[in-house]
Amino acid sequence: xxxxxxxxxxxxxxxxxTEQIQADPAVADLLGVLRRHLAMDVAFLGxxxxxxxxxxxxxxxxxxxxxxxxxxxxxxxxxxxxxxxHDAPIVIPDTQADRRTAQAPIVQGLGIGSYAAALVxxxxxEVYGLVGCLGRQPRQHLRPRDGQFVDLLAAFLRDAVIDxxxxxxxxxxxxxxxxxxxxxxxxxxxxxxxxxxxDGSIAGVEALSRFPDSHRDPEGWFKVAAQVxxxxxxxxxxxxxxxxxxxxxxxxxxxxxxxxxxxxASGLLGLLRSFGACDxxxxxxxxxxxxxxxxxxxxxxxxxxxxxxxxxxxDTGTGYAGLEQLIQLRPEIVKLDYLITHLMDVDPARRAVAxxxxxxxxxxxxxxxAEGIESTAELRTATEIGIGFGQGYLLGRPARTLRAACSPxxxxxxxxxxxxx
Numbered sequence: 001x002x003x004x005x006x007x008x009x010x011x012x013x014x015x016x017x018t019e020q021i022q023a024d025p026a027v028a029d030l031l032g033v034l035r036r037h038l039a040m041d042v043a044f045l046g047x048x049x050x051x052x053x054x055x056x057x058x059x060x061x062x063x064x065x066x067x068x069x070x071x072x073x074x075x076x077x078x079x080x081x082x083x084x085x086h087d088a089p090i091v092i093p094d095t096q097a098d099r100r101t102a103q104a105p106i107v108q109g110l111g112i113g114s115y116a117a118a119l120v121x122x123x124x125x126e127v128y129g130l131v132g133c134l135g136r137q138p139r140q141h142l143r144p145r146d147g148q149f150v151d152l153l154a155a156f157l158r159d160a161v162i163d164x165x166x167x168x169x170x171x172x173x174x175x176x177x178x179x180x181x182x183x184x185x186x187x188x189x190x191x192x193x194x195x196x197x198x199d200g201s202i203a204g205v206e207a208l209s210r211f212p213d214s215h216r217d218p219e220g221w222f223k224v225a226a227q228v229x230x231x232x233x234x235x236x237x238x239x240x241x242x243x244x245x246x247x248x249x250x251x252x253x254x255x256x257x258x259x260x261x262x263x264x265a266s267g268l269l270g271l272l273r274s275f276g277a278c279d280x281x282x283x284x285x286x287x288x289x290x291x292x293x294x295x296x297x298x299x300x301x302x303x304x305x306x307x308x309x310x311x312x313x314x315d316t317g318t319g320y321a322g323l324e325q326l327i328q329l330r331p332e333i334v335k336l337d338y339l340i341t342h343l344m345d346v347d348p349a350r351r352a353v354a355x356x357x358x359x360x361x362x363x364x365x366x367x368x369x370a371e372g373i374e375s376t377a378e379l380r381t382a383t384e385i386g387i388g389f390g391q392g393y394l395l396g397r398p399a400r401t402l403r404a405a406c407s408p409x410x411x412x413x414x415x416x417x418x419x420x421x
Contacts, residue, residue, distance in 0.1 A: 089147025
């Protein structure tokens, strides 16, 4: 469902690699001091934002209460107006024994047993929000004087909230930009050919995302999207956009789509089915560190395979995690990372690693694609060690049209000798 258009106006061009949305570590350090001093489970700092308290920074384990940065508590929630109604710290050792909170739905819903909070002001003496602590169990050791410590820490945070306000405004700005991009259909898609090294024919095309006013670092966009909680939605938008190109793809050419494990477990199967695309698609798993321990991801991978989708593992050869996934997942396609392909014609170690991966792939019934082939020497070496497919600027740069992506690069592959009569 499309979001309501932002009232702030159109988003400005953005290079996400230049934006920082991390809070000053000193804020979390101060919250840690507060949590330990009161012997509580979680300390928090939240900003007064329209009709709610927007929780921004935590120390401890907020997930135990079902909370995370960005969670909101509305003004009518019992623990919030209590502090606002009294311009003084609040200390509640036992929420069930206190008439203000005993029947509060938020106390029951989050499982809050004890609570302390104080108002935080900015340098203009305007209320910024609340700083406080939550306990899972009653804390009978808490006394009203503990509120003075909370108030003291709130005063220390006065300067920090200036930076935190900027951080959160940046976060909100980035969220609006990415939300607008998703509503507009997602990033632009370009296609890079995957070439058979036997004869130079086009075996597939990989769909790659490109973002407005930014020709660099698409990964940075996905990273920022993940930081504001929109990573999976942005990736699904990119996949949906790429799938619209399927009708124009030659039947013999596969479409390769990049998907993180979270995306695979968030409706990718249904999306591919809706396009009737399962048997024409390769799902290239990114960010694959230890995903094989996630039963939901593994279940959906097997469901994709049962419908004819081939699975590829990216960045193979660059770390232990990738090799572990290779063994456990047994993908149909193994993509040899650029760091191995690059200069393997002159580096015996790179060549040995590449040859070993080719051997492993053969044992599990998979094929190898060498990424980042940029020279004829690398192409020749890949062929010599038995790599069947390649990708890289030498073989074809990303193209905006399928016609361009599916046109072989002339002159690289010469026909073999005619068979003997």
